[in-house]
Amino acid sequence: MFICSVTGDTQHLRVRYVPVAAWGFTLLVAFGIADIVGRVFDGRIVDLDGPLAAVAGLAGFAFFILYNGGQFVSIGFDRANDTLDLHHYGLKSLHTQRRISEVTALEVHILRRAQHRIELRLRSGERLPVTPYHIISITNRGLKSMSSLLGMEPTMIAPSRRVLR
Numbered sequence: 001m002f003i004c005s006v007t008g009d010t011q012h013l014r015v016r017y018v019p020v021a022a023w024g025f026t027l028l029v030a031f032g033i034a035d036i037v038g039r040v041f042d043g044r045i046v047d048l049d050g051p052l053a054a055v056a057g058l059a060g061f062a063f064f065i066l067y068n069g070g071q072f073v074s075i076g077f078d079r080a081n082d083t084l085d086l087h088h089y090g091l092k093s094l095h096t097q098r099r100i101s102e103v104t105a106l107e108v109h110i111l112r113r114a115q116h117r118i119e120l121r122l123r124s125g126e127r128l129p130v131t132p133y134h135i136i137s138i139t140n141r142g143l144k145s146m147s148s149l150l151g152m153e154p155t156m157i158a159p160s161r162r163v164l165r
Contacts, residue, residue, distance in 0.1 A: 002135050004142045013077040013149045017131055022070040029062040036079060063115040066093045069133045077149050084120075088132065105148055106154045109134075118143060118154075 005016040033055050037044045071090035078085070082101050090092035098120075105121035113136045118130040123154050130146075 004135075004139075006141050006145045008077075010149055011079045013145055015075050015130075017073040017135060017142065019070055019072070019133070022065050026066055026070065028063045029058050033058055042126060063091075071132060073131050075130055075146075077146070079149065086128065086130065091165075092132070096128065098128065100150070103150055103152075106143075106152055107157055108143065108148055108154045109159075111159060114148045118146070 001019075001021040003018040003020055005014075005018070007014045008068070036051050036055055037047070040048065040051055043113045045051050056132055061094040066088075067110060071088045073086045074089070076085040077083075079100060084098045084100050086098075086104065099115050102122045102124070103120050106125050107119045109119065109125075111117070115134040115136050117134045120128040120130065122128060125158060143154060
């Protein structure tokens with residue numbers, strides 16, 4: 001689950017994606033780890049092999065979730081300066097600047113009904129993913145705003161159908 005924030009107009013636009021589910025899961029894992037550690041220090045758990053393995057497994061899984069899907073994404077468009085500014089904040093941080101005039105296509109890779117990933121195709125052939133993960137959303141405010149600012153309709157790319165034999 002994501003929160004999409006859209007601010008600005010057709011000259012200056014900022015779209016943000018906040019991965020609420022990934023961070024909510026991480027908080028739940030942190031609560032579980034704190035509970036296990038509290039029980040160890042209280043003396044309610046004497047044998048430490050199982051709890052230490054559980055803490056290590058939970059911490060590793062939470063790190064995996066945050067590394068792959070816990071990035072805050074902010075993309076800004078400034079039509080007056082012809083700049084596109086993409087930031088990924090998280091364990092895999094990224095900062096990219098391009099020119100809006102280099103964008104030739106707005107592609108939407110659809111995984112399932114409400115799951116999609118947005119990519120910008122540049123004149124050089126480079127693909128610039130807006131989010132590194134698939135967005136699960138009911139509304140497409142961010143996509144519609146980007147499409148309006150860029151002046152192009154998004155190209156929907158459906159997943160290839162595999163034939164099982």
